[in-house]
Amino acid sequence: MKIAVDAMGGDYAPEQIVLGSLQAVKKYPCEIILVGDENQIKDILELDSEWKKFPITIRHTTETIEMGEHPADAVRNKKDSSIVVATELVKNGECDAVLSAGSTGAAVAAAQLILRRIHGIGRPAIATPIPTPKGVTLLLDSGANVDCKPEHLVQLGLMGSIYAEHVFGKENPKVGLLNIGEEETKGNEQVKSTYQLFKEMKKINFCGNAEGRDIPNGHFDVVVCDGFVGNVVLKFGEGLARMILKLIKEAVYDGGVSAKVGALLLTPTLKKLGKRLDVSEYGGAPLLGVNGCCIISHGSSDAKSICSAIGASNDYVKSNVLGHIKNALENLN
């Protein structure tokens, strides 16, 4: 298996991206092509004197798409940007997957314009794994498309269900529709129509409406929403978790000796818990609905996250998610 990694995308690129890729080739049975500025990438690889023993190579590019640029325009104009070249490597069959921690918009645009949507899918979607006490809930779309019609949302349910089954090993995954109440009559016009379409779709285990609280409590394996709601929820959750942590640290700092000793004694337990809830353990979220494996990593990814995301790419390709989605779509009608 061969994975194209956009070495120039991300807050800590290229350093953390290159180091994470180096970790991954040692951990997973895969080859990696690092796409980006050759000199910069080489300098980082040279930190490990043995890097040439591993299946990792460089594809030099001269352009980079910045965060502020219009995604589709940038992808069309910057033919020698790292994300465009990396995506082309999947398109022409040289690689099995592309991974980027750069501009999400650019990665999605590159995938849509170069790999193209799967026939029968109206909107690709980012499927983000959310850690829960029961394992993981897949939230999609978490930001690829902000305007989704009911028929698109139902397709997301199908793709999410297939991913949860084949990658996370969930049997007959429970699919929920994100809404403001459990009852069928709740919600705006978009979700009410989607509910009816879901009821008619026998291929998946549709379990009704999911409320906001059902995402972290893990009552569903897959929760479907449009990319606007999904993105807001995801960023809200990140912000809330960070805020709680910050306030606890401040409270301990301002607290007396016993608070500090208590925090010290609790640290190993909380670290273990933190690891369980750590989003970077999952590393990347697949863009489902395009003809190829495209994994999107968080902008703030460090080497560890990138390594995990390469693991996720591996799982995606190995479990033939794309084939299963195409197969399911062909047998829908």
Next chain:
Amino acid sequence: MKIAVDAMGGDYAPEQIVLGSLQAVKKYPCEIILVGDENQIKDILELDSEWKKFPITIRHTTETIEMGEHPADAVRNKKDSSIVVATELVKNGECDAVLSAGSTGAAVAAAQLILRRIHGIGRPAIATPIPTPKGVTLLLDSGANVDCKPEHLVQLGLMGSIYAEHVFGKENPKVGLLNIGEEETKGNEQVKSTYQLFKEMKKINFCGNAEGRDIPNGHFDVVVCDGFVGNVVLKFGEGLARMILKLIKEAVYDGGVSAKVGALLLTPTLKKLGKRLDVSEYGGAPLLGVNGCCIISHGSSDAKSICSAIGASNDYVKSNVLGHIKNALENLN
């Protein structure tokens, strides 16, 4: 000041509602009319042998609106339900505010049908105070209306700004529009149009797009979104906070002696922090945009929350939020 309290609404009604009202008449300079089943209410009041010394009376009603009922239909048909009668007390001037922890839909429907919308306001909105490290951020609409047009969302910004200024004492409150990115060009059609309308509105301090993470970090005093997104975000936050707490408790339970001792030593510090972040300290969220003060409490409200919510009703009426909103609307054009 006189407040009508729906004694029959809420998961712990009537007991916690009545006990909370009793706490409130002792704490705030207000009179309370408890609306609901007289016998049940009296039995609870009698737990305090001195209750008759306080300005608290009962208005007997025979009907209750259940959670599953269609809100508007129930309000129209159950003329002698506690929420309808309590709202009527505000309409006919007998009370200054109505408070309910029952079905949010029914409380909103009663307010819309009986008190009516303020002239010039297209959609009333629930404005929920979210605790942040900097104090509190007002999130509206957090669930009154799921289909909002851009002109409605801009009105929410105006009302939220007035509430934050006059009730929370914020000077020139920072108003943000909930979106998936900071840039003006981000988002779906609804928020893009809303952004343009906000830019033209000189009456408020519009500070651009707020991302999900900006709600808990307190960068804005007021964050505007439609009731669908607001409700999902609010319930997601509740669920996430509860999940984190539960997992920490489990981790401590499963941890060794040092984890348990650590937790014990940390407890007072965390309790103090918990109090700071406790939503029940705010108790209720005002429904802004109707002709009268209507405060909506969480279904799971206990006596303490109800007491705080009565405090919020007091603040709302005393600071003449309604007058300020009407005044601002008249001077818009």
